[in-house]
Amino acid sequence: MAATIDESRALRASPAHPDGSLTEAQVTRWRTQGFTLAHGVLPIDLVDALRSEAVNHFPKPGSPEAADFTDFGSAGAFTFPATVAAFNDVTLHHRLLDAVSSLLDCPVEDLRLSQSDLWPKYGHDSGARKSAIQDNADQRIHVDYPNHSLAHPTPWNRPEAVEMIVYLSDFAETGGATAVVPRNGTRDPAYRWPIVDSPGIGDLRYINDREAAEDYFADQRPELAAWRQSLYQREQYTAFKRGDVLFYRHDTWHRGTPMRAGTLRLVQNITYRRAQAEWISTLHTGWAWQAYRDSKYLERMIAAASLKQRAVLGFPQPGSDYWCAETLAAVAARYGMFGFDIAPYQRAVAAPEKPVV
Numbered sequence: 001m002a003a004t005i006d007e008s009r010a011l012r013a014s015p016a017h018p019d020g021s022l023t024e025a026q027v028t029r030w031r032t033q034g035f036t037l038a039h040g041v042l043p044i045d046l047v048d049a050l051r052s053e054a055v056n057h058f059p060k061p062g063s064p065e066a067a068d069f070t071d072f073g074s075a076g077a078f079t080f081p082a083t084v085a086a087f088n089d090v091t092l093h094h095r096l097l098d099a100v101s102s103l104l105d106c107p108v109e110d111l112r113l114s115q116s117d118l119w120p121k122y123g124h125d126s127g128a129r130k131s132a133i134q135d136n137a138d139q140r141i142h143v144d145y146p147n148h149s150l151a152h153p154t155p156w157n158r159p160e161a162v163e164m165i166v167y168l169s170d171f172a173e174t175g176g177a178t179a180v181v182p183r184n185g186t187r188d189p190a191y192r193w194p195i196v197d198s199p200g201i202g203d204l205r206y207i208n209d210r211e212a213a214e215d216y217f218a219d220q221r222p223e224l225a226a227w228r229q230s231l232y233q234r235e236q237y238t239a240f241k242r243g244d245v246l247f248y249r250h251d252t253w254h255r256g257t258p259m260r261a262g263t264l265r266l267v268q269n270i271t272y273r274r275a276q277a278e279w280i281s282t283l284h285t286g287w288a289w290q291a292y293r294d295s296k297y298l299e300r301m302i303a304a305a306s307l308k309q310r311a312v313l314g315f316p317q318p319g320s321d322y323w324c325a326e327t328l329a330a331v332a333a334r335y336g337m338f339g340f341d342i343a344p345y346q347r348a349v350a351a352p353e354k355p356v357v
């Protein structure tokens with residue numbers, strides 16, 4: 001696909017409301033077709049701040065280090081919670097939280113963060129690389145749930161999670177559109193149930209590269225090989241601009257496509273799930289594991305966070321059974337020096353909401 005796409009299959013971001021909230025059309029599109037590409041959700045200054053931190057951190061495209069860089073998987077320094085403030089600020093941005101809340105029709109306090117990492121992807125000259133079966137350039141069409149969930153997505157109309165790709169680069173420069181297959185109504189054959197017909201699911205071997213994956217699939221499930229080809233034929237491609245956000249789902253067919261050689265595409269991947277969906281794993285080490293650093297960046301982040309931001313990290317909320325005179329004093333003793341305000345938690349203990357009788 002590289003840096004040019006068939007115009008009739010190009011997806012361009014639609015603008016969010018001026019306050020960054022998703023429009024009704026964007027919400028409907030996510031709920032019916034399985035994705036929406038939105039512009040103006042995050043402040044562009046924040047996107048640019050994160051982008052320049054990442055550009056300085058990763059090898060320059062075209063350098064020998066870039067050629068050796070394994071571009072599959074998340075990047076340690078840019079995994080939540082990170083020492084890069086802009087990265088955490090994007091992750092916990094109230095506009096993203098509000099967007100997920102409107103897509104899932106679920107209060108922000110009932111969401112939990114389960115992924116936030118930044119993926120650098122380098123464009124290689126396809127002729128110069130022998131396609132390996134786990135090559136990440138031209139991915140097989142897939143859904144993301146198998147390595148996020150221990151179970152299987154719930155039926156379409158009760159989604160449990162929202163995945164996001166925050167683009168920090170411009171498609172016009174890097175290529176590497178994300179291909180997505182829009183779901184077309186309740187009987188769309190592309191969205192047949194259950195969603196198990198993809199390499200890596202069940203007893204099928206995991207293979208990333210498109211060509212290798214489809215050869216393998218044709219061998220293992222010959223009766224469904226043409227069906228998988230029909231997914232590729234229906235792809236649409238994100239012609240993203242810096243700051244655009246692709247909101248999609250664990251049950252949306254999609255894939256990464258080849259980039260322009262000699263370029264670096266930076267994206268941040270974020271997932272929020274419903275609090276009760278415990279079968280959706282948190283992909284990273286527990287947040288508390290970043291405590292004890294000399295900079296105290298985790299402790300400072302918790303102290304500075306809003307009640308909603310703390311809630312999505314699993315911090316006990318006002319009104320939780322966790323809070324009592326002893327825990328109020330203890331948490332204040334742990335975080336007070338960083339400016340943590342215990343008052344909202346205290347108030348809820350002093351004046352619990354009256355039970356409905």
Ligand SMILES: O=C(O)CCC(=O)C(=O)O
Nearest residue numbers: 144177178254255256257
């Ligand atoms: O890089 C992209 O645009 C999509 C990547 C993707 O779908 C994946 O790695 O699971």
Ligand SMILES: [Fe+2]
Nearest residue numbers: 143144254255
């Ligand atoms: Fe994916």
